[in-house]
Structure formats: C-alpha cells, structure tokens
Amino acid sequence: MKLPLRFLVPVLAFAVLVAFFVIGLKRDPGQIPSPLIGKPAPAFALESLGDPNWIVGPADFAGRPWLLNVWGSWCVGCRQEHDALMAIAGQNRVPIMGLNLWDERERALRWLADLGNPYVSVAYDPDGRTSIDWGVYGAPETFLVDASGTVVKKHIGPITLQVWQAEFLPLLAAGAQAP
Amino acid sequence: MIPELGHFALIVAFLLSVAQAVFGLGGAARRDGAWLAAAGSAVVGQFVFVALSFGALTWAFVERDFSVLYVATNSHSELPLFYRVAAVWGAHEGSLLLWSLCLAGWTLGVVAASRSLDAPFRGRVIGILGIISIGFQLFMLATSNPFTRLVPAAPEGLDLNPLLQDFALAVHPPILYLGYVGFAVAFAFACATLIEGRLDAAWARWTRPWTLAAWMFLTIGIALGSWWAYYELGWGGWWFWDPVENASFMPWLAGTALIHSLAVTEKRGLFKSWTLLLAVAAFSLSLLGTFLVRSGILISVHAFATDPARGAFILAFLGIVIGGALVLYAWRAPRLASSASFEPTSRESFLLLNNALLVAALSLILLGTLYPLFMDALELGKVTVGAPWFNLMFLVPMLPLLLLLGIGMHAAWKRGHLLTVRSRLWIAAGCAIAGALLIGALAYADLRPITTLGFALALWVMLSSLLMPLARLRARQPLPAAVVGMVVAHFGVGLATFGITGVQSFKVEKDFALAVGEAASIGGYDFRFSALRDVRGANFTGVEADILVSRDGEKVTMLQPQKRLYNSGGNPMTEAGIEVGPTRDLFAALGDNLGEGRWSVRLQYKPLIRYIWLGAILVAFGGLLAALDRRYRLPARARDAQTSAATAS
Amino acid sequence: MTPRRKRLLAVLAILAGVGIATALAMLAFRENLLYFYNPTQVLAGDAPGGRTFRIGGMVTQGSVQRTPGSLEVRFVVTDYRNSVPVRYEGLLPDLFREGQGVVAHGRIDASGEFVADEVLAKHDENYMPPEVAESLHAPTPMQVPE
Numbered sequence: 001m002k003l004p005l006r007f008l009v010p011v012l013a014f015a016v017l018v019a020f021f022v023i024g025l026k027r028d029p030g031q032i033p034s035p036l037i038g039k040p041a042p043a044f045a046l047e048s049l050g051d052p053n054w055i056v057g058p059a060d061f062a063g064r065p066w067l068l069n070v071w072g073s074w075c076v077g078c079r080q081e082h083d084a085l086m087a088i089a090g091q092n093r094v095p096i097m098g099l100n101l102w103d104e105r106e107r108a109l110r111w112l113a114d115l116g117n118p119y120v121s122v123a124y125d126p127d128g129r130t131s132i133d134w135g136v137y138g139a140p141e142t143f144l145v146d147a148s149g150t151v152v153k154k155h156i157g158p159i160t161l162q163v164w165q166a167e168f169l170p171l172l173a174a175g176a177q178a179p
Numbered sequence: 180m181i182p183e184l185g186h187f188a189l190i191v192a193f194l195l196s197v198a199q200a201v202f203g204l205g206g207a208a209r210r211d212g213a214w215l216a217a218a219g220s221a222v223v224g225q226f227v228f229v230a231l232s233f234g235a236l237t238w239a240f241v242e243r244d245f246s247v248l249y250v251a252t253n254s255h256s257e258l259p260l261f262y263r264v265a266a267v268w269g270a271h272e273g274s275l276l277l278w279s280l281c282l283a284g285w286t287l288g289v290v291a292a293s294r295s296l297d298a299p300f301r302g303r304v305i306g307i308l309g310i311i312s313i314g315f316q317l318f319m320l321a322t323s324n325p326f327t328r329l330v331p332a333a334p335e336g337l338d339l340n341p342l343l344q345d346f347a348l349a350v351h352p353p354i355l356y357l358g359y360v361g362f363a364v365a366f367a368f369a370c371a372t373l374i375e376g377r378l379d380a381a382w383a384r385w386t387r388p389w390t391l392a393a394w395m396f397l398t399i400g401i402a403l404g405s406w407w408a409y410y411e412l413g414w415g416g417w418w419f420w421d422p423v424e425n426a427s428f429m430p431w432l433a434g435t436a437l438i439h440s441l442a443v444t445e446k447r448g449l450f451k452s453w454t455l456l457l458a459v460a461a462f463s464l465s466l467l468g469t470f471l472v473r474s475g476i477l478i479s480v481h482a483f484a485t486d487p488a489r490g491a492f493i494l495a496f497l498g499i500v501i502g503g504a505l506v507l508y509a510w511r512a513p514r515l516a517s518s519a520s521f522e523p524t525s526r527e528s529f530l531l532l533n534n535a536l537l538v539a540a541l542s543l544i545l546l547g548t549l550y551p552l553f554m555d556a557l558e559l560g561k562v563t564v565g566a567p568w569f570n571l572m573f574l575v576p577m578l579p580l581l582l583l584l585g586i587g588m589h590a591a592w593k594r595g596h597l598l599t600v601r602s603r604l605w606i607a608a609g610c611a612i613a614g615a616l617l618i619g620a621l622a623y624a625d626l627r628p629i630t631t632l633g634f635a636l637a638l639w640v641m642l643s644s645l646l647m648p649l650a651r652l653r654a655r656q657p658l659p660a661a662v663v664g665m666v667v668a669h670f671g672v673g674l675a676t677f678g679i680t681g682v683q684s685f686k687v688e689k690d691f692a693l694a695v696g697e698a699a700s701i702g703g704y705d706f707r708f709s710a711l712r713d714v715r716g717a718n719f720t721g722v723e724a725d726i727l728v729s730r731d732g733e734k735v736t737m738l739q740p741q742k743r744l745y746n747s748g749g750n751p752m753t754e755a756g757i758e759v760g761p762t763r764d765l766f767a768a769l770g771d772n773l774g775e776g777r778w779s780v781r782l783q784y785k786p787l788i789r790y791i792w793l794g795a796i797l798v799a800f801g802g803l804l805a806a807l808d809r810r811y812r813l814p815a816r817a818r819d820a821q822t823s824a825a826t827a828s
Numbered sequence: 829m830t831p832r833r834k835r836l837l838a839v840l841a842i843l844a845g846v847g848i849a850t851a852l853a854m855l856a857f858r859e860n861l862l863y864f865y866n867p868t869q870v871l872a873g874d875a876p877g878g879r880t881f882r883i884g885g886m887v888t889q890g891s892v893q894r895t896p897g898s899l900e901v902r903f904v905v906t907d908y909r910n911s912v913p914v915r916y917e918g919l920l921p922d923l924f925r926e927g928q929g930v931v932a933h934g935r936i937d938a939s940g941e942f943v944a945d946e947v948l949a950k951h952d953e954n955y956m957p958p959e960v961a962e963s964l965h966a967p968t969p970m971q972v973p974e
Contacts (some may be wrong), residue, residue, distance in 0.1 A: 007508065007509045007512050008509045010456060010459075010460075010505045010508060010509070011502065011505035011506050011508070013462075013510050014501060014502060015502070017549070018498050018502070020493065020549075020553055020556045021470070021490075021494050021552070022494065022553060023556035023557075025491055025494065026489050035226060051637070057689050119195070121711045165248075165252055169248060170248060170327050173248060173327055173328055174327070
C-alpha cells in the first residue's frame with residue numbers, strides 16, 4: 001500500500017506540537033509533583049517562633065485538616081502572598097501553621113508584626129532540617145494535610161485566592177465528605 | 180439533593196456515551212442492526228441526561244445554592260435572574276457542561292435528520308461523536324465536577340465576574356460553543372468516511388448543511404465577542420489577536436475553507452482528501468482552542484483559571500482524538516484520489532486558491548499564537564507576538580483572496596467561461612476603484628494607498644456579489660437559497676472589509692484630563708464635559724459623566740459614561756458612553772479622578788466600525804440561507820436530480 | 829504553451845509567492861516579538877535598550893503618584909527583589925491597583941524610568957502575571973541574605 005509522504009505530514013506536525021505542549025505543561029512550577037503527596041505528614045516538634053518553651057508540630061492538629069505554610073522574612077514571594085494568606089486565615093476553615101525557614105527570630109517576628117499574622121502557630125526551623133523532611137526546596141510553599149494526617153496537596157510559589165478556591169477547597173470539601 | 184441528582188445524571192450520561200460509542204462503532208463493524216439501533220437510542224438518552232444535569236446546575240444557580248462550590252464561586256445573592264442563569268457557563272466546570280450539552284444536541288440532530296443514511300455509516304458517525312462525548316464527560320467527572328459541595332455552605336457567593344454581567348457576553352458562550360461543537364459533526368463524518376474508505380462524495384452532501392450551520396454559529400459568536408470587547412472592555416478595540424480570540428478565529432478560518440471545499444467535493448467529487456483534512460482540522464482547532472484557554476499554558480488577559488493538571492487531561496484527549504483522526508487520514512486518504520480535471524479559470528481553480536489562502540492565513544495565525552509556547556518550552560524567553568505582526572500576516576493572504584473572490588463567484592464549474600460576465604466585472608472593478616477614491620477624497624480627505632485599496636476591494640466584493648443575482652434574474656434563471664446565501668455572505672465579507680478599512684485607517688483615540696466645563700476635540704467633533712453625578716444600580720454604585728458632543732456648533736448627542744464599583748468585591752468597571760451613527764461611532768470612557776477637579780477621559784472617533792459586525796451578521800445569515808436550501812431537505816433521489824440540474828446551469 | 833508547462837509555471841509562481849511571503853513574515857516577526865522581563869532582569873540590563881518590551885510585576889504599595897490634574901501617573905513595578913519606576917500618560921485599566929499584578933508595554937528611557945505606552949491588568953482581581961509568579965518562588969539560600 002502506497003503511502004505518499006504528504007499524507008503523513010499532518011500527523012507528524014501534530015506529534016511535534018503535542019511534544020511542545022507536554023514540555024510547556026511540565027514547566028509550570030506550581031505543579032511539580034511532590035513525592036510526599038499521599039504519604040503521612042512528617043512529624044516534627046519545633047520551638048515556636050515567639051516562645052521557645054512552646055513546642056509545636058503536626059500532632060497539634062490531629063484529626064482535622066490543616067495548612068503548613070513555609071515562609072521567611074527574606075522571601076519575596078511570601079510578602080506577595082501574605083494578603084491571600086490573611087484572607088484564607090480569616091475564613092476560619094482550616095488552621096494555618098507557619099514553618100519559618102532560614103530566618104532569625106527577631107526579623108521574622110518583626111515581619112509578622114508589620115504585616116499581620118495569619119498563623120495559629122509558627123514553627124522555627126532556622127537550619128532547614130525539618131523543611132528537608134517535607135521536601136521543601138524553596139519558599140513560599142504551602143501544604144494541605146487532611147484530617148488523617150496525610151499530605152494531600154503541595155503548592156509551590158505564592159498562593160492566591162484563585163488557587164485556594166480552585167485547588168485547595170475542592171480537596172477540603174471532598175475530605176469533609178469521606179468518613 | 181438536586182446537585183447530587185445532577186451529578187448522577189452526568190454519570191448516567193457518561194455511561195450512555197460509552198454505549199453510544201460501543202454500539203455505534205461496533206454495530207457498524209459487525210453490521211448488527213440491533214446494535215446500531217441501540218446506538219441511536221443511546222444518543223437520545225445521553226441528551227436527556229446531559230440536559231437533566233445541566234438543568235440541575237441551572238436550578239442550583241437560580242435558587243442561589245451556595246453549598247455547591249461552583250455556584251458559590253460564581254454567583255451572588257443580589258445577582259439578577261438572567262445573570263444567575265448565565266453564570267452557569269461563566270467558569271470552567273459549567274462551560275464544560277455546556278459543551279457537553281451542545282454536543283449531545285448536535286448528535287441528536289444528526290440522528291434525527293439522517294434516517295436515510297446508510298446505517299453502518301451512520302453508526303460510525305454516532306460512535307465517533309460518542310467518543311468525543313466520553314472525553315468531555317470523563318474530564319468533568321474526573322477533574323472538573325460542577326456539583327462538588329462546599330461544606331459548610333458559604334453564606335454568600337463570590338459573585339459573577341462583573342465583566343460577564345452583560346447581555347452580549349452572557350449569550351456569547353452558548354452561541355460560540357454551538358459553533359465549535361458543531362464542527363464535530365463534520366469531523367465525525369470525515370472520520371467515518373476514512374474508516375470506510377468511501378470513494379464516493381455522498382458524505383460531502385450530508386456534511387455540508389451541518390457544517391454551514393455550525394460555521395454560522397461560530398461567525399455570530401466571534402462577532403458578538405468582538406462587539407462586546409468594543410463597548411464593555413472600555414477601550415474601544417474590537418480585535419486584539421489575543422490567544423483566546425485566535426483560538427476561536429482559527430476554527431472559523433478552517434471552517435470557511437471547509438464549506439468551500441465541501442462545495443467542490445459535493446459538486447465534482449474533487450478535493451476529497453483536502454476536504455477530509457479540513458474537516459478534521461476545523462474540529463481539531465476547536466479542541467486546541469479549548470486546551471489553550473484552560474490549561475494555563477498560554478498567557479492571555481482573558482484565559483480561564485489556569486490548571487496544568489486539567490491541561491494534561493485535555494492534552495491527552497486531544498492527542499487521542501486528533502492524533503487518531505490524522506493517523507486515519509494518513510492511512511486512508513491516499514486511496515481517495517480523484518481524477519476529474521478542471522480549467523485554470525474554473526470555479527474549482529478559484530476555490531482551490533481560496534482554500535490555499537485561507538490555510539496560509541490560518542497557519543500564520545497559528546504560528547503567531549503558538550510561538551510564545553515554543554519559546555517558553557525551549558527556555559528561550561517569555562514573549563508575546565505583537566498585534567502588528569498578526570495584522571500584516573492576515574492582510575497579506577486576504578488582499579489577493581478578496582480580489583479573487585469577486586471573480587471566482589462568477590466562474591462556472593469545470594470550464595469556467597468568464598466571457599459572459601467579463602465586461603460587467605470590469606465595470607464593477609472600475610466603479611469600485613472610483614468609489615474608493617471618492618470616499619477617500621470626499622469623506623476623509625485621505626488617499627493613502629492601503630486605505631484606497633481596502634475600500635476598493637470592499638466595494639469590488641460587494642458589487643460583484645450583487646452582479647450574480649442580477650445576471651440570473653435577467654436570464655430568468657432560478658435563484659435557489661444556496662445561491663442567495665452565497666451572495667449575501669460574500670456581500671457581508673465586503674461590508675466587513677469596508678468597516679475594517681474605515682476604522683483602522685481613520686480612527687482617533689485620545690486620552691484627556693478634563694474638568695467639568697472643559698472640552699476636547701477629535702475627528703471633527705467637540706466633546707464637552709458638562710456634568711458629573713453619583714449613580715446607583717442593583718448591585719453597584721458609581722459616578723456618571725455628561726459629555727455633550729457637537730459638530731460645527733450643532734449638538735449631536737449626549738454621552739453618559741459611568742465608572743461603577745460593584746458591591747461585592749469592590750471591582751471597578753467602566754461603562755462607556757457610545758453614540759452609534761451610520762458613518763461613525765463616538766465613544767467616551769471615564770477614567771479616574773485626577774485631582775484638581777479633573778477626570779481622565781478617553782475619547783474615540785470610530786468611523787464605519789459598525790459595518791464590521793453588520794457584515795459579519797450578513798455572513799452568518801448567508802450561511803443560514805445556504806444551509807436551509809431545499810436540496811438538503813429532499814430525499815436522496817430528488818436531491819441528486821437537483822444537484823445535477825444546479826451543476827449544469 | 830502546453831498544459832504541462834502551464835502547470836509548471838503556476839507551481840513556480842506559487843512557490844515564489846510563498847517564498848517572498850515567508851521572508852516577509854520572518855522579518856516582520858522579529859520586529860514584533862515582545863519580550864517580557866521582570867524588574868530584576870531589567871535592572872540587570874537584560875532588557876533591550878531603545879526597543880519596546882514588556883515589564884511585569886506587582887505594583888508597589890503606596891507608589892502610585894499622579895501629577896494633580898494631569899493624565900500623567902507614576903508608579904513602581906516590583907518583584908520584591910528589585911523595582912523599576914514606570915511613567916504613563918493615559919487611562920489606567922479598571923483593575924489596576926497597588927499590590928496587584930500589572931504588565932506594562934513600553935521602553936526604558938535614558939534616566940532608567942520605564943515609559944509605558946500601554947498598561948495591562950488582567951480582568952481578575954487576583955491576577956499575577958505567570959512570568960512574575962515563577963520568579964517569586966525563591967530557592968532556599970545557603971545563608972540568610974542581609
């Protein structure tokens with residue numbers, strides 16, 4: 001059966017196009033899959049930012065969904081997402097714990113005093129050891145942990161209300177329906 | 180309860196789509212009458228359940244059920260009823276359900292109108308449409324469920340984007356989707372033809388009215404979008420070559436080439452592989468457009484909420500459907516070569532050139548739209564392709580196309596004797612050039628070459644279109660709807676060209692800082708800012724300006740632009756004041772309070788802009804007339820007799 | 829002329845036409861590619877001087893200044909690492925706001941100020957240009973920067 005080359009051109013051109021689309025999709029930084037998704041949230045017990053005698057960790061939220069937001073006063077995107085975080089905190093749907101990374105207590109506390117504090121507690125991780133357990137490689141990053149203590153979502157980069165509505169809330173709603 | 184029923188109905192619809200695909204394609208392969216009949220029933224069932232699902236979602240919106248996440252994100256208790264309904268398709272999930280409803284509707288139409296079609300062929304067409312339905316419904320059920328609950332329910336919704344709280348934009352998606360999705364019918368017919376390896380051109384006759392109807396909807400949808408952008412976005416532009424706009428324009432160009440190519444295939448059995456490829460391309464571009472605007476892969480000022488996970492799904496779907504069709508094409512199309520010949524000045528020749536030029540324009544726009552993506556994927560930087568490039572690239576193939584359009588309309592099939600009309604065409608050409616020079620000189624005191632060329636081509640197309648029915652009437656020849664449709668549509672193209680030439684050549688847009696009592700002048704009109712007051716609406720507050728427009732001292736109109744602040748979310752919106760006239764639009768938009776009692780105001784003088792949309796409406800109307808031609812509504816044998824009679828004339 | 833010659837001529841004419849058109853297209857293309865840069869890149873000198881490009885970022889809080897009574901407005905575009913002042917004369921889009929994303933189209937003048945001929949804000953109150961979003965995720969530093 002003859003197969004003149006010109007008839008193959010459309011499908012080959014399409015294949016090239018799809019290849020570019022695949023590359024293009026993969027490049028979105030907010031969607032790099034985390035190996036932690038579906039696994040239990042790594043435990044930690046760190047000093048809280050404001051009070052070294054108060055130890056905080058995932059155990060504080062056993063049985064309910066919560067957010068972990070990784071930030072630092074040096075982090076540009078954290079400044080940008082702050083408004084959105086305050087709004088999310090204001091909704092009182094899930095508690096947010098901050099994980100203060102690679103920072104100095106004074107500067108971090110001043111940052112929160114200046115801009116507002118959306119967190120119920122902030123864990124102080126100056127050398128980043130805990131963040132390594134969570135697969136964190138930059139800030140800001142936000143994790144959603146469900147009521148059973150499993151990490152169900154990771155968002156890389158500043159969070160927006162759009163992302164919150166479109167990606168986090170459905171997971172929360174789905175989780176609320178499951179036994 | 181109702182949302183859960185809606186969700187359930189969607190699941191049932193999905194299962195019926197699967198049945199439709201299996202029984203349709205399987206029944207055709209096995210030549211099993213029972214299976215084929217079952218496929219038809221599955222189509223009816225699918226439509227019923229998709230409609231039920233859509234109805235459930237609409238009910239949730241109308242009843243302000245904020246326990247449904249999608250409703251809470253896109254509606255508000257103060258939203259008027261009309262917009263509560265329009266909000267159903269205001270965002271991603273709901274618009275997918277609308278897509279699915281449109282597809283179910285078109286499929287039902289095909290089933291109802293094609294009883295005399297060869298049963299296995301029909302089964303294949305239904306089956307392929309079923310596969311597409313599966314894709315969209317699976318997409319919804321897996322990643323974009325409109326019925327997800329919000330627990331606890333929100334006390335108030337986030338409101339529909341104020342931009343969408345507008346009549347034109349509210350009806351724009353359903354009309355546009357009817358167009359996009361309608362091309363799936365041609366696609367399915369093409370694939371079925373390729374699967375069966377049919378050598379005859381009967382499928383072209385079947386496909387043509389469906390394609391014309393879909394194309395008509397797409398034309399109206401695009402025109403509506405352009406018109407809306409003009410008055411609502413506040414800045415007076417009517418086309419931006421934005422990726423989302425291009426995503427709708429590319430299928431339209433392919434569709435235009437397709438309806439012309441179908442004419443040749445239907446009448447003369449030629450261009451079969453071209454027509455099949457165009458049928459695949461038109462729908463593929465519709466799907467591609469869907470992918471581009473929902474996956475976040477392209478940066479656009481009006482793309483949907485971006486989500487690469489969804490993008491991956493659509494891409495996979497795209498790969499299967501389009502890739503599959505193109506593989507089918509590569510495998511089967513070589514067999515379909517036709518052997519009839521035609522003269523260089525025959526209609527076939529002109530239509531071939533028409534197709535080539537349209538495909539050239541389409542390819543350039545596709546390149547410009549996708550180029551930023553390629554650059555980004557290869558990490559060569561973040562770029563956008565500017566509007567000037569698109570303008571130029573579109574213009575270059577269109578100029579010869581308009582010229583040839585005027586001649587080609589009169590060319591006869593196969594032999595193409597232009598002798599009889601030649602003299603009249605020369606007269607028309609002369610009048611067109613004279614008319615263009617007159618308009619340029621008298622109305623605008625401007626005889627730039629490109630402008631004169633634009634006007635001349637526009638007049639040429641319009642005059643040439645009118646020559647056709649006049650000649651026929653004089654010869655006492657019949658004037659079937661198809662011919663009238665062609666004339667009207669081509670005249671519309673000329674009219675739109677007239678408008679585009681006028682507005683692009685002579686528009687004036689300027690920003691001013693005006694205090695109450697001050698005036699500015701553009702395009703020969705004086706705009707005096709005479710008053711400013713507070714206003715209040717159902718769900719907004721704001722300010723309104725009175726701008727008195729006069730010319731040579733005589734009052735022309737009072738424009739009243741507003742700057743609104745919507746109650747929910749505090750989004751500001753500009754409502755422009757527009758005065759429509761037979762030769763121009765006058766446009767005023769209110770900006771911000773600049774201090775010292777001054778406000779920023781954008782004034783625009785837009786000559787002939789209305790003719791663009793008027794032309795587009797005529798184009799769509801022409802398509803409708805052609806689709807309703809009697810020969811498509813007659814039984815097969817009588818249809819063939821009519822076709823040969825029409826060819827002979 | 830034989831029909832065969834006629835066809836050959838037609839093919840050659842078409843190829844020539846396509847060739848010229850392609851050349852035109854490529855030329856016009858490079859002129860019309862609008863590159864996007866964030867403020868850090870602009871200050872680092874990545875952006876082409878004298879040519880139009882797009883700059884994007886967030887509008888710094890409190891940076892919007894109007895010359896009272898005139899159309900001239902100044903504001904600062906930032907990616908929170910670096911900032912570039914922007915000057916624009918004309919109406920700003922409805923959703924232009926301090927603390928929100930913006931993309932401006934124009935060029936850098938001799939004084940380092942970006943003179944915009946067009947200012948764009950997406951029609952959504954949570955818009956952040958995707959290019960800006962990418963540059964806002966900062967990798968973990970080995971040492972806390974001063």
